[in-house]
Amino acid sequence: MDTISALTHGFAVAATPVNLLWSLIGVTLGTAIGVLPGIGPATTVALLMPVTLGLDPTSAFIMFAGIYYGAQYGGSTASILLNTPGEAGAMMTALEGNAMARRGRGAQALATAAIGSFVAGTIATAGLTFMAPWLVEIAIKLTAPDYFALMVLSMATVTAVIGKSLGLGLASLFIGLLLGAVGLDPQTGQERFAFGVMELLDGIDTVVVAVGLFAVGETLYVAATEGGKPDQVGAVRGSFWMSREDWARSWKPWLRGTAIGFPIGAIPAGGSEIPTILSYSLERRLSRHKDEFGRGAIEGVAGPEAANNASAAGALSPLLALGLPTSTTAAILLAAFQQYGLRPGPMLFQSNADLVWGLIASLYIGNVFLLILNLPLVSIWVKLLSIPKPWLYAGILVLASLGTYSVNGNAIDLVLLWGIGLMGFVMRLVGVPIVPCLLGLILGPLIEQQLRRSLAISQGDWSVFVTQPVSAALLALAACILLAPALSRVFRKSPSI
Amino acid sequence: MFVRNPPKALFGCATLLLGAAVLFLARKIPVGFGYDVVGPAMFPTIIGAGLTLSGLLAIFEARVNEDVEAMPPVDLLPVAIICAALLIEAAAIRSVGWIPMTGLLFLAGAWGFGDRRIALNLGIGLAMGAAILAAFDYGLGLDLPLGPLDALLPPAG
Structure with a gap:
């Protein structure tokens, strides 16, 4: 009951002409940047963050919601037509979708992706609507040690899931935590790792790190390894409408993908990678057209795309209710909240009900806009894919320096952008996963706060984390996730070459 | 000493050195307030230790790692x-x-x-x-x- 009236109020906020306009601008920009090859949703949100800087928080987050969903849609277009998944969640879509595009069925692949994303996005947003208030109820009961354990779990899953090497994953995570610790200690005002540089006292901005690691790092990596060789853009021919058979083969994967994506997106399980892989293998097992998998099976696009979008909505539940990001993109959204001095969590639902419910309502609206933008207008986005690489990456560099400079208006951030971009380049060369670094940066200050709060309550007794059931269980789970692959490797004793 | 994955071992060494530097700098953060159970130096110390250990782990992995992907030629x-x-x-x-x-x-x-x-x-x-x-x-x-x-x-x- 309460939820329904809150949502109705949210629609009243989101459906004002001005906010509808911001939502439309958001989904358009999100799609336009998200469609660029190699640029995933996380980078898109980070690059577009400055665009919202001049707005009031409610309009800004309505626009953000549009950018967030738009980036997911745009990302799938690039994956299908160019085979350049911008992040792990789009890999499965690229697999079958690009195979469909090469067989001349790119239009149908785009259509099932767009409609599937709409179906999954809408159902999962409804899930978010009802789950978030329920999560808030739980969130109020959690203590500081529980929050600490929850964040440790979130970092452990991301580090263990992404990449093959635990050592490199942990190194990336701790580098992120170190970057997050730069500046004044919020509790005592002590300067840490700032080396007397004024601009560093406020800390290193998340936008700078995200844009540096993802956009600049990727640009340098492509420049050094591939140069300007043009990509093969899959042609979009014929009618966009899916045949009766396409529909019949798509609707069940959409629903199954949603059912997999939403819950897994909402728990700390490393974002959209696991649900999309699960959905893909499930569809392959259930399909009556197994032989088509690998050569462009429509189920293999419909399921993972739905799972991807549903997990994006799922990730918003713990973000809004607990302040806990479970994916990279959610982590950047958390940074956006911090930019406005807002702290997602149970209090936000009380203190900023307009904003929270306006944002949730605008997710429904944005989904409708996106369906319209992506079905009839997809040929416009396809044109963006044919921008020559030199201009594309030069443009990305310009957007990166724009995003970085406009956050604080100081030139030191551009030096940081260079340094962090170079670090992202080296990390890509060595094969160090990038995502744990970003999560460490964003969660670092929060986790330190909960850690010190816990220890202050327990008067310095570290056993506080293992004597309470919730935090003890979460920490044990985190330890299992980190250690399980390593242990199994030791016991499996590979034969030496 | 045989290293299967030199770039990874180098990155591990760099992380190890960074960890040592962080531990050194963390010791210099002034902590003098009696009413603070845990001061501003504790978390940086954890980070320094974590960097050191993950650097060691990466070096260890680089020596025994099975699947080494060849690094693309770099310009x-x-x-x-x-x-x-x-x-x-x-x-x-x-x-x-x-x-x-x-x-x-x-x-x-x-x-x-x-x-x-x-x-x-x-x-x-x-x-x-x-x-x-x-x-x-x-x-x-x-x-x-x-x-x-x-x-x-x-x-x-």
Whole structure:
């Protein structure tokens, strides 16, 4: 009951002409940047963050919601037509979708992706609507040690899931935590790792790190390894409408993908990678057209795309209710909240009900806009894919320096952008996963706060984390996730070459 | 000592050194308030220890790692050019302004990807810079530095 009236109020906020306009601008920009090859949703949100800087928080987050969903849609277009998944969640879509595009069925692949994303996005947003208030109820009961354990779990899953090497994953995570610790200690005002540089006292901005690691790092990596060789853009021919058979083969994967994506997106399980892989293998097992998998099976696009979008909505539940990001993109959204001095969590639902419910309502609206933008207008986005690489990456560099400079208006951030971009380049060369670094940066200050709060309550007794059931269980789970692959490797004793 | 994956071992060493440096710096953070159960140096110490251990782990993994992917051939000239452009932008954006620096960055980026049409790309970059500046300074009320244009154009917002 309460939820329904809150949502109705949210629609009243989101459906004002001005906010509808911001939502439309958001989904358009999100799609336009998200469609660029190699640029995933996380980078898109980070690059577009400055665009919202001049707005009031409610309009800004309505626009953000549009950018967030738009980036997911745009990302799938690039994956299908160019085979350049911008992040792990789009890999499965690229697999079958690009195979469909090469067989001349790119239009149908785009259509099932767009409609599937709409179906999954809408159902999962409804899930978010009802789950978030329920999560808030739980969130109020959690203590500081529980929050600490929850964040440790979130970092452990991301580090263990992404990449093959635990050592490199942990190194990336701790580098992120170190970057997050730069500046004044919020509790005592002590300067840490700032080396007397004024601009560093406020800390290193998340936008700078995200844009540096993802956009600049990727640009340098492509420049050094591939140069300007043009990509093969899959042609979009014929009618966009899916045949009766396409529909019949798509609707069940959409629903199954949603059912997999939403819950897994909402728990700390490393974002959209696991649900999309699960959905893909499930569809392959259930399909009556197994032989088509690998050569462009429509189920293999419909399921993972739905799972991807549903997990994006799922990730918003713990973000809004607990302040806990479970994916990279959610982590950047958390940074956006911090930019406005807002702290997602149970209090936000009380203190900023307009904003929270306006944002949730605008997710429904944005989904409708996106369906319209992506079905009839997809040929416009396809044109963006044919921008020559030199201009594309030069443009990305310009957007990166724009995003970085406009956050604080100081030139030191551009030096940081260079340094962090170079670090992202080296990390890509060595094969160090990038995502744990970003999560460490964003969660670092929060986790330190909960850690010190816990220890202050327990008067310095570290056993506080293992004597309470919730935090003890979460920490044990985190330890299992980190250690399980390593242990199994030791016991499996590979034969030496 | 046989290392299967030298880049990974090097990265591990760098992480190890960084960890040691962080541990050293963490010791120098003043902690003197009796009423703080845990001071500002505790978390940095954990980070330093974590960096050191993950560096060691990476070095260990690099020695025994089974699946080594060959590193692609790397051309560092484009990287140097793009880096130089970013640093020049950082140094001169205040005095020269957003528009010329965007022109330079776009030119360097396109050059780094093998497009050698200098005049055309500089032109595109300048136009892009001007369009962004107009949208941001006059539309959104943020200020990107105008540089010498400051004296010529009407004040924003």
